[in-house]
Amino acid sequence: MPDFAFLRRLGGNTVDRLWRLGVASRFFVAILLNSGTALRRYPLTFREIWFSGVLSLVIILVSGLFVGLVLGMQGYEILTRYGSDTALGVMVALSLLRELGPVIAGLLFASRAGSAIAAEIGLMKATEQLKAMDMMAVDPVARVVAPRFWGGVISMPFLAALFSCMGIFGGWLIGVVMIGVDEGVFWSQMQAAVDFRHDVLNGVIKSVVFGVAVSLIAVFEGYDSEPTAEGVSRAITRAVVTSALAILALDFVLTSFMFRESP
Amino acid sequence: MKRTTLDLWVGLFVTAGIAALLFLSLKVGGFSSAHMKETYSLSARFDNIGGLKVRGPVKSAGVVVGRVTDIRFDPETYEALVEMRIDARYRFPGDTFASIYTSGLLGDQYIGLEPGGDGKKLVTGDVIVKTQSAVVLEKLVSQFLFDRAAKGQDSK
Numbered sequence: 277m278p279d280f281a282f283l284r285r286l287g288g289n290t291v292d293r294l295w296r297l298g299v300a301s302r303f304f305v306a307i308l309l310n311s312g313t314a315l316r317r318y319p320l321t322f323r324e325i326w327f328s329g330v331l332s333l334v335i336i337l338v339s340g341l342f343v344g345l346v347l348g349m350q351g352y353e354i355l356t357r358y359g360s361d362t363a364l365g366v367m368v369a370l371s372l373l374r375e376l377g378p379v380i381a382g383l384l385f386a387s388r389a390g391s392a393i394a395a396e397i398g399l400m401k402a403t404e405q406l407k408a409m410d411m412m413a414v415d416p417v418a419r420v421v422a423p424r425f426w427g428g429v430i431s432m433p434f435l436a437a438l439f440s441c442m443g444i445f446g447g448w449l450i451g452v453v454m455i456g457v458d459e460g461v462f463w464s465q466m467q468a469a470v471d472f473r474h475d476v477l478n479g480v481i482k483s484v485v486f487g488v489a490v491s492l493i494a495v496f497e498g499y500d501s502e503p504t505a506e507g508v509s510r511a512i513t514r515a516v517v518t519s520a521l522a523i524l525a526l527d528f529v530l531t532s533f534m535f536r537e538s539p
Numbered sequence: 540m541k542r543t544t545l546d547l548w549v550g551l552f553v554t555a556g557i558a559a560l561l562f563l564s565l566k567v568g569g570f571s572s573a574h575m576k577e578t579y580s581l582s583a584r585f586d587n588i589g590g591l592k593v594r595g596p597v598k599s600a601g602v603v604v605g606r607v608t609d610i611r612f613d614p615e616t617y618e619a620l621v622e623m624r625i626d627a628r629y630r631f632p633g634d635t636f637a638s639i640y641t642s643g644l645l646g647d648q649y650i651g652l653e654p655g656g657d658g659k660k661l662v663t664g665d666v667i668v669k670t671q672s673a674v675v676l677e678k679l680v681s682q683f684l685f686d687r688a689a690k691g692q693d694s695k
Contacts, residue, residue, distance in 0.1 A: 326545050330552045369567050434556025441559040472568040
């Protein structure tokens with residue numbers, strides 16, 4: 277009789293994943309149902325915007341600048357081979373607005389704010405603060421989870437927009453100030469090629485979707501963590517890894533919807 | 540209500556975020572599709588549209604006056620039917636000539652409108668009759684080559 281332990285473990289893991297996905301969906305609905313309280317008691321949400329938005333600003337701005345600088349250099353190096361170095365502004369702006377802005381800002385947001393949210397909620401659970409709230413007839417989903425979720429969702433588009441701005445500034449710094457691409461052409465080509473609805477708005481939609489995904493994964497992993505030191509640390513790791521995968525997979529799906537050439 | 544420094548930071552953050560979005564939509568985006576408020580639609584039939592794309596520009600005298608909104612194939616006449624929206628500020632005479640040009644050597648293709656002298660103006664839904672197809676580079680090259688080959692045989 278062969279030992280099917282491997283198959284059994286595989287099946288168990290699959291069922292466990294599906295189970296968690298179902299619980300996460302139910303949790304998402306619970307957050308939405310309880311978010312009335314979070315938005316009415318907006319100081320709670322404000323504190324979370326400060327926590328996940330304002331405190332992520334430095335890393336977002338600095339990374340945006342560096343990404344823009346690199347884009348400027350690489351873009352110039354490639355475009356100048358085809359004699360079209362004036363298209364540098366277009367390349368920098370489009371790649372930031374459509375992809376790099378939302379995606380990298382989302383990844384940074386997941387590792388900066390998502391991990392902190394998961395850790396906070398996980399520790400609250402491990403130290404039985406959530407249970408204590410429940411005892412006092414305070415719904416922890418409304419009091420703790422929903423404000424953090426909405427704080428993340430509101431912060432994310434702003435962070436992505438600031439990231440893109442800093443990136444374009446970085447590209448401008450390299451292209452115009454250091455290399456000497458004509459400034460007027462840099463901006464006018466960019467304005468001619470970037471469309472408000474097709475590029476800017478789709479980028480904002482992407483960043484909102486990533487904000488929802490990262491915030492939901494972070495609060496869920498924290499809330500669902502095992503109430504031990506090891507459980508919390510595992511929850512934080514899972515929050516960051518799952519968010520990163522979710523961002524990249526969602527980005528593929530959204531891009532194929534948004535930027536496919538119409539047949 | 541009590542003010543905290545936290546509120547100030549959140550306010551600054553939100554203001555910076557909105558400023559960034561405005562910068563992206565106004566300075567970077569240039570609102571290229573938004574400043575055409577009132578438009579009217581025209582269509583034109585072409586034998587060959589080359590690489591013309593939906594949302595491509597419609598220019599007259601080099602100035603963008605509209606956008607291509609739809610490109611279809613007409614199975615009865617075997618022609619391409621191109622729909623475009625033109626800014627309502629610009630009216631063109633009834634005998635306007637529409638041709639497909641390429642901006643630069645390898646650039647995107649666009650529709651160029653050359654106004655005629657007709658007193659009657661085009662209105663919404665009108666079809667531009669006089670059109671000129673896109674120049675297909677392969678055709679030009681092969682024409683040139685065949686021409687040279689024919690000449691070479693003659694001189695023998």
